[in-house]
Amino acid sequence: MLRLQHVSKRYPTGNQALKEINLTVPEGQVVALIGPSGAGKSTLIRCVNRLVEPSEGQIWLRDTEITRLSTRGLRHIRRRIGMIFQEYALVERLSVMENVLSGRLGYVNFWQSWLRRYPQADVDNAFQLLERVGLLDFVDQRADALSGGQRQRVGIARALLQDPDLLLVDEPTASLDPKTSRQIMRLITELAQERGLAVVINIHDVPLAQMYAQRIVGLRAGSVVYDGPPEGLTTAQLTTIYGEEDWDRNRQADPADEDAVLAMVAQDAGQPRPAL
Amino acid sequence: MPVRQIDDRKLWQRYDTATRLRLWGGWIGTTLVVFVCWQVISGATRWEFVADAPQQLSQFIGRMFPPRWGYLNELWLPLWDTLNIATLGTLLGLGIAFPLSFLAAQNTTPHPLVRYVALLIIVVSRSVNSLIWALLLVAIIGPGVLAGIFAIGLRSIGFMGKLFYESIEETSREPVEAITATGASPLQVLSYSILPQVLPSFAGVSIFRWDINIREATVVGLVGAGGIGLNLNASVNALQWSQVGMIFIVIFVVVLFSEWVSARVRQAII
Numbered sequence: 001m002l003r004l005q006h007v008s009k010r011y012p013t014g015n016q017a018l019k020e021i022n023l024t025v026p027e028g029q030v031v032a033l034i035g036p037s038g039a040g041k042s043t044l045i046r047c048v049n050r051l052v053e054p055s056e057g058q059i060w061l062r063d064t065e066i067t068r069l070s071t072r073g074l075r076h077i078r079r080r081i082g083m084i085f086q087e088y089a090l091v092e093r094l095s096v097m098e099n100v101l102s103g104r105l106g107y108v109n110f111w112q113s114w115l116r117r118y119p120q121a122d123v124d125n126a127f128q129l130l131e132r133v134g135l136l137d138f139v140d141q142r143a144d145a146l147s148g149g150q151r152q153r154v155g156i157a158r159a160l161l162q163d164p165d166l167l168l169v170d171e172p173t174a175s176l177d178p179k180t181s182r183q184i185m186r187l188i189t190e191l192a193q194e195r196g197l198a199v200v201i202n203i204h205d206v207p208l209a210q211m212y213a214q215r216i217v218g219l220r221a222g223s224v225v226y227d228g229p230p231e232g233l234t235t236a237q238l239t240t241i242y243g244e245e246d247w248d249r250n251r252q253a254d255p256a257d258e259d260a261v262l263a264m265v266a267q268d269a270g271q272p273r274p275a276l
Numbered sequence: 277m278p279v280r281q282i283d284d285r286k287l288w289q290r291y292d293t294a295t296r297l298r299l300w301g302g303w304i305g306t307t308l309v310v311f312v313c314w315q316v317i318s319g320a321t322r323w324e325f326v327a328d329a330p331q332q333l334s335q336f337i338g339r340m341f342p343p344r345w346g347y348l349n350e351l352w353l354p355l356w357d358t359l360n361i362a363t364l365g366t367l368l369g370l371g372i373a374f375p376l377s378f379l380a381a382q383n384t385t386p387h388p389l390v391r392y393v394a395l396l397i398i399v400v401s402r403s404v405n406s407l408i409w410a411l412l413l414v415a416i417i418g419p420g421v422l423a424g425i426f427a428i429g430l431r432s433i434g435f436m437g438k439l440f441y442e443s444i445e446e447t448s449r450e451p452v453e454a455i456t457a458t459g460a461s462p463l464q465v466l467s468y469s470i471l472p473q474v475l476p477s478f479a480g481v482s483i484f485r486w487d488i489n490i491r492e493a494t495v496v497g498l499v500g501a502g503g504i505g506l507n508l509n510a511s512v513n514a515l516q517w518s519q520v521g522m523i524f525i526v527i528f529v530v531v532l533f534s535e536w537v538s539a540r541v542r543q544a545i546i
């Protein structure tokens with residue numbers, strides 16, 4: 001589905017953000033990218049839709065080589081790649097509906113988008129998605145009137161209205177409280193599963209990553225240092241990724257938090273979920 | 277270093293000794309310059325004229341009062357011209373400054389070279405006063421309202437263009453990234469992520485400039501570019517001080533009115 005071969009990125013400042021990344025994500029898989037800040041996580045996912053140009057290597061989506069596309073071809077392939085951001089990246093002064101519909105910009109021409117004349121099918125889908133993320137009552141509100149969690153839901157609806165094959169998710173929970181974070185992670189992974197999307201999520205919260213991802217990729221200083229199942233992430237592995245720290249002590253220091261996680265997991269039994 | 281060690285104590289001061297000396301030097305230097313300038317200016321001034329000033333002023337005002345109220349009837353048309361010069365000039369400036377600002381802003385310019393040309397246009401427009409633009413245009417297209425409109429418009433391009441492109445450069449990057457990531461075309465990215473962010477400030481700046489232009493439109497007539505300034509010029513030349521007084525009153529009322537309108541509109545936008 002998504003394949004990265006020998007992808008490297010060196011910024012003009014000389015920072016070598018990615019070194020020789022090889023990564024294959026099959027259809028329907030949720031991958032969590034973890035690693036300390038500066039490890040290159042956001043650079044990596046931005047290379048996939050070329051918001052950041054990789055310096056070397058190839059990136060394939062299905063049988064299209066993204067790294068070789070012209071401007072027009074790139075715009076076409078970007079429609080197949082939904083993106084969700086840490087700071088939601090909504091257009092504050094536009095309404096919730098306008099923000100969600102902007103997910104269709106790649107499919108409509110300039111005048112249609114300028115006059116907000118989206119095809120009825122798009123509008124139907126937008127309503128459906130807004131209902132799914134629980135924001136049907138907010139359709140006409142301006143985006144800046146919403147809370148953080150609600151804004152992220154708008155961001156999710158926008159990305160999914162693109163009808164993507166792949167979701168790139170950049171620190172979706174870094175600006176949210178723990179409870180909302182879990183709700184958002186659950187929503188993203190559920191929606192992805194319903195639609196069979198491949199998902200790459202940047203996340204620095206390791207327990208959250210373990211809870212919702214089927215596979216963990218650990219990044220350190222631009223290289224992959226762990227690639228495996230969530231259960232395989234041992235203390236030694238965490239040390240390789242993040243450096244020396246008393247991991248078990250940290251984990252135990254938060255018993256209340258862990259309980260809360262378990263309680264929430266129990267709350268919606270019935271939803272398949274990877275073991276903690 | 278502002279931290280000094282005395283015995284085992286650390287002393288901290290805002291400035292170290294060298295900086296303190298430089299600051300003192302600066303103060304003394306400034307004082308000297310002001311003193312010298314004062315000497316030169318007072319040497320070149322005829323103090324008898326200055327002493328005489330209050331008397332002159334009161335005579336001057338005395339000649340303007342009572343204003344010739346009847347003259348008002350002749351002022352309606354020039355007044356209408358003045359409002360038109362200001363409003364159409366502002367629209368002209370807006371029409372050019374709007375696209376220009378996107379070419380001039382670092383984050384939206386298609387090419388650095390284009391950006392420099394756009395910045396040059398903005399600087400040239402800004403560095404020439406409306407009255408001078410009017411002088412030039414009266415020479416080129418002849419006296420009248422049209423010259424006034426162009427003069428006001430040309431001066432407004434720089435003012436609005438500069439404030440516009442600054443607000444474009446201040447927009448946040450995230451929505452731009454997000455809209456780009458959907459596969460939108462560059463024009464769609466502009467219209468969905470940048471434009472909504474800058475629209476309120478564009479509207480505010482335009483109204484503010486219109487308000488300024490009302491005032492400027494009252495003077496461009498002095499050099500023949502139409503509006504109430506023509507009457508002012510004629511009345512002064514004819515030593516018709518009571519008419520001049522009447523014109524001043526009219527201008528004052530119009531300016532008050534434009535201030536009120538622009539305050540109202542800005543309130544409505546924000």
Ligand SMILES: Nc1ncnc2c1ncn2[C@@H]1O[C@H](COP(=O)(O)OP(=O)(O)O)[C@@H](O)[C@H]1O
Pocket residue numbers: 011012013015016017035036037038039040041042043044
């Ligand atoms: N636009 C940029 N220009 C120069 N260096 C950058 C830029 N963006 C990121 N970097 C550098 O690349 C490295 C990886 O950054 P990033 O991908 O943001 O890591 P992460 O998302 O894991 O925190 C860091 O060393 C960072 O300083």
